[in-house]
């Protein structure tokens with residue numbers, strides 16, 4: 725990797741995670757004691773008040789390395805994230821593709837842009853009792869995410885917004901192949917719907933990333949159910965005890 729690319733990636737990560745201005749976590753503000761923790765921001769354990777992503781520096785670095793790798797090794801396909809929140813992780817992917825002169829690869833952002841669905845425990849019992857749909861900070865509008873992309877100078881035709889519930893949208897996406905599929909929908913429902921719709925389109929040599937694997941049991945269960953049903957045996961690699969990935973070998 726060239727020094728210029730390395731420095732661009734490093735700066736993008738500092739910007740999207742906002743380790744520069746060090747905004748406090750949402751929770752600390754709600755408790756009336758605004759605080760920033762370098763440790764939590766590195767590991768993506770806080771919901772930042774202002775930063776463009778909550779996935780933390782380690783998962784961002786891992787994502788950037790994977791984007792670089794699929795371009796360098798000619799693994800064909802686009803990038804998709806299911807569950808984008810403020811869009812910072814997608815902006816990083818877009819920026820790195822552009823910097824590597826791979827602007828023809830699209831970045832798809834799939835989200836309701838109004839938060840998570842209320843659980844449907846009759847269909848997905850593992851989601852019983854989940855309250856994410858009541859958390860107002862998780863609902864970020866499409867316009868705000870577009871503003872994020874504009875702020876980085878990255879809003880263009882190669883950024884595709886897929887608005888709606890995953891169950892209604894993901895199987896209709898026109899992309900033929902993905903080099904990277906990043907799942908970040910927290911719930912069993914959101915994880916299983918995304919992997920079912922998108923894994924068949926993941927290129928051999930491409931990456932399947934699961935953001936919440938180490939943190940949310942229902943998400944982990946969805947991944948194990950899918951892997952078992954489809955005989956997937958690729959090794960799951962831990963990033964930071966929350967996010968994981970594997971590389972599709974066949």
Ligand SMILES: C[S@@+](CC[C@H](N)C(=O)[O-])C[C@H]1O[C@@H](n2cnc3c(N)ncnc32)[C@H](O)[C@@H]1O
Nearest residue numbers: 777778807808809813836839889890908909914
């Ligand atoms: C934890 S946030 C994603 C964090 C983001 N990847 C980042 O970089 O900060 C979860 C996102 O998933 C979306 N989401 C979850 N389940 C969904 C579903 N079934 N359909 C559409 N959007 C969903 C929510 O609207 C929210 O934006």
